[in-house]
Amino acid sequence: MRGLSEIQRQILWSRLIAVVEEQAQALVRTAFSTSTREAGDLSAGVFDENGLMIAQAVTGTPGHVNSMARSVGHFLARFPAATMRDGDVFVTNDPWLGTGHLNDIVVVTPVFRNGAPVAFFAATVHVVDIGGRGTPIESRQVFEEGLLVPISRLVDAGAIVEPLLELIAANVRDPVALRGDLYSLIAGNETGGRQLLRLMDEYGLDTLAEVAAFIFERSRAASIAAIRALPAGRWTHDVTADGVDQPIRLVATLSIGEDGIDIDFAGTDGPSPYAINVPFCYTEAYASFGAKCVVAPAVPNNAASLATIRVSAPVGSILNVARPAPVVSRHILGQLLPDLVIGCLAQVPGLDLPAESAAPLWPVVLTGGPGRVEAPAATLADATPFVVASFHSGGTGARPRADGLSATAFPSGVRNVPVEVTEAVSPVVFWRKEYITDSGGPGAQRGGLGQVLEIASSEAKPFAINASFDRTAHPPRGRAGGGPGGAGRLVLDDGTPLTGKGHQAIPAGRRLLLEMPGGGGHGDPRRRDRSRIAEDLADGLVSAEAAKTVYGFEGE
Incomplete structure (x- = not known):
């Protein structure tokens, strides 16, 4: 200059x-x-x-x-x-x-x-x-x-x-x-x-x-140098999402060449009739992020660094839908893409990468009041109308040399919203927010734990949740011999199960429990350091039964 x-x-x-x-x-x-x-x-x-x-x-x-x-x-x-x-x-x-x-x-x-x-x-x-x-x-x-x-x-x-x-x-x-x-x-x-x-x-x-x-x-020079430090080649990986009426298969093929990385989603399932479809702009955003996290994390994001990672998806696939497809919950599949891309890169010789994370956020979107929840009109006559959204997360996958992070959003990086804030702006009360014991995938490095939220109406009125969650039927997978993280779950306090997706009413007097997934583990659980297992037991992160049967820990 x-x-x-x-x-x-x-x-x-x-x-x-x-x-x-x-x-x-x-x-x-x-x-x-x-x-x-x-x-x-x-x-x-x-x-x-x-x-x-x-x-x-x-x-x-x-x-x-x-x-x-x-x-x-x-x-x-x-x-x-x-x-x-x-x-x-x-x-x-x-x-x-x-x-x-x-x-x-x-x-x-x-x-x-x-x-x-x-x-x-x-x-x-x-x-x-x-x-x-x-x-x-x-x-x-x-x-x-x-x-x-x-x-x-x-x-x-x-x-x-x-x-x-x-x-x-x-x-x-x-x-x-x-x-x-x-x-x-x-x-x-x-x-x-x-x-x-x-x-x-x-x-x-x-x-x-x-x-x-x-x-x-x-x-561009720094990004290309980082890419050229890796062996050239082509690798394919797949991830299965829960879907709505049926599972969704996402497939990625990643190629490393002299002038950049190409990620192609050919083989991915077609569009859904439900609002889990993804416009290509969001697909490109999270796919390139997944590759950049591994290959050139220190290079700042800008047009040139992003241009070294090229993304394509078949037109009309669930990752490249056309108007006027429903897309409001595009985060579900879009936020699985970094794990999918990392799964490709984990096959590259010389790379040892984290296990799968809970990945998609668990946005808690609650509504209540007349016309906002399916309930008898008489029970809603004096209910406070409200709509509120707060973000919460499961655990991240274990890393090759460190445990996963509990109740932490990856890949979005969005922070958990304090429950006190949600309580201050809506007639709901959080009775419980805590880690879920044994939800972190077992491994030499343990996956991050999921969390449970227990929610009720502070007015003892019916309310509803617009659920858009994943990893309830297909939990995060471990890597290098690590076990899967715990699956997510929605249930009422009387044991009535709810589904991971859809507008669902919570009757007056009932509490909603949201159990978020844990991250996958990394490495053989039997090789986990004994002192760390003892710490997990003392902290309630792992149960005595899991310590014995999964980790082979008899106590000291």
């Missing part, structure tokens, strides 16, 4: 990452939805004048960031940069042009300098409600899943486009939260843009073209 030293170039790169992290933190601090404010279910990034991602925030989820990396190009196709004005802000929640389902809203803001756009800030948050039927797995078309906002101007030269905001607010159950989240997206992008202009002033930059070129060149 002309006029800048090598050190200054690297500093600029780090400063840009800091800028987008401040953008993300502004989102967290101002968001209305608990999914953003408490769980960090968001993304933030800065893009060059051509719509290529230069840097992404550390705070955020791969499904949002890696799919949003494509989104800005769609915005520019609809509104070319020459038609934009200083103060404009654009919005969409189109699943095929955004991040995979209607509940994710993407906002893009151009940053002007000397009368021309020099960069774009983009951000995404998950909103609790976007209208329609809510988040039911039973949806048969995307039209049932809520309001779709095509790529549109949300702010026109500094003035909010009120008719659009009013239209969106009129179609959702909590218009205050929705409006607040849109304002937080605008504020986050504005924060990033303000800091970027200060940075450009500091270094006397008129454009980011040369900075972006440096970042892209270094990122």
